[in-house]
Amino acid sequence: MQTEIDVKALGKVGVLMGGRSAEREISLKSGAAVLAALKRLGVDVHAFDPAEQGLAALAQAGFDRVFVILHGRGGEDGSLQGALELLGIPYTGSGVLASALGMDKWRSKLIWQAAGLPIPDFRLLRKDSDFAAVEQALGLPLFVKPSREGSSVGVSKVKHPGELRSAYAAAARHDSLVLAERFLGGGEYTVAILGEGAALRALPVIRIVPATEFYDYEAKYFRADTRYLLPAGLEAAQEARMQALACEAYRVLGCRGWARVDVLLDEAGEPHLLEINTAPGMTDHSLVPMAARAAGIAFDELCLRILTQARLDDSSLADHVE
Numbered sequence: 194m195q196t197e198i199d200v201k202a203l204g205k206v207g208v209l210m211g212g213r214s215a216e217r218e219i220s221l222k223s224g225a226a227v228l229a230a231l232k233r234l235g236v237d238v239h240a241f242d243p244a245e246q247g248l249a250a251l252a253q254a255g256f257d258r259v260f261v262i263l264h265g266r267g268g269e270d271g272s273l274q275g276a277l278e279l280l281g282i283p284y285t286g287s288g289v290l291a292s293a294l295g296m297d298k299w300r301s302k303l304i305w306q307a308a309g310l311p312i313p314d315f316r317l318l319r320k321d322s323d324f325a326a327v328e329q330a331l332g333l334p335l336f337v338k339p340s341r342e343g344s345s346v347g348v349s350k351v352k353h354p355g356e357l358r359s360a361y362a363a364a365a366r367h368d369s370l371v372l373a374e375r376f377l378g379g380g381e382y383t384v385a386i387l388g389e390g391a392a393l394r395a396l397p398v399i400r401i402v403p404a405t406e407f408y409d410y411e412a413k414y415f416r417a418d419t420r421y422l423l424p425a426g427l428e429a430a431q432e433a434r435m436q437a438l439a440c441e442a443y444r445v446l447g448c449r450g451w452a453r454v455d456v457l458l459d460e461a462g463e464p465h466l467l468e469i470n471t472a473p474g475m476t477d478h479s480l481v482p483m484a485a486r487a488a489g490i491a492f493d494e495l496c497l498r499i500l501t502q503a504r505l506d507d508s509s510l511a512d513h514v515e
Contacts, residue, residue, distance in 0.1 A: 206500065208238060208259070209268065215265055223474050230493040230495075259282055262472060269472040288447070295468075297370070313457060317371070328357050332376070336348060337350075337360040337374075339368035340371065347368070379461070382456045383398070383484075384454045386443050398425040
């Protein structure tokens with residue numbers, strides 16, 4: 194435990210949890226865990242649910258800093274971060290732009306692609322897309338997902354010709370931007386990242402092996418048969434390469450504080466960036482606490498480390514440009 198940190202100096206702390214997104218239930222679970230951890234450490238900490246109290250209440254709450262553990266839209270997409278900037282309340286995690294980009298799978302892929310980082314081949318779908326041509330170009334199976342949802346909400350796996358149109362319609366109920374993405378069969382991995390600049394650190398890689406068709410909402414949060422391999426079974430050089438790729442993806446988007454980067458291996462063992470989560474889950478099924486434990490960081494210490502990095506966005510590129 195980092196006993197050198199004076200928790201009283203952190204002042205009055207708010208844990209922003211719940212919200213109105215499709216991930217509200219998970220955010221409440223994450224928030225409860227963070228709240229309990231900070232209370233155990235003696236932090237003056239209070240829960241705040243933006244779905245139940247508005248910005249006026251947040252402004253009047255007297256928080257010296259806040260721990261943002263809202264998942265999905267309205268909490269992880271830059272909108273809340275913008276409000277906190279205007280209110281002058283330091284907050285955990287990435288700033289306005291990085292949060293918005295991280296929430297938008299399409300635009301984050303475009304930026305990674307422009308930076309020369311590997312991503313799975315994909316197509317942006319519309320209601321008038323040539324779905325048969327997309328199926329042929331990407332091959333089957335493929336995945337369809339809303340661009341701006343998390344926790345696999347609205348995601349489906351297309352395994353047979355002619356199914357893409359209905360998968361698009363299902364995803365479009367959640368977002369006007371829908372992606373079709375090539376399936377990569379070499380395994381799914383995740384890399385938790387802490388800090389920024391010279392203090393940037395990738396935690397041990399975890400391999401995710403769901404018992405279901407893919408790593409869906411139930412597999413992520415409720416099923417007991419999802420397997421998490423830690424160590425991930427990679428050779429040391431391959432793990433280091435994956436960690437370096439995840440850190441570069443984090444830096445390119447301008448992230449700070451903490452995040453989790455999901456990575457797929459292709460059949461040749463080459464890593465490809467899947468997506469980034471700038472306010473990852475902190476439940477008993479969550480992967481960042483799992484990776485932290487493997488690195489010798491207890492849950493309470495993890496929460497405190499993240500909280501102590503809360504700040505406003507100075508819009509400086511100094512930490513992200515070599």
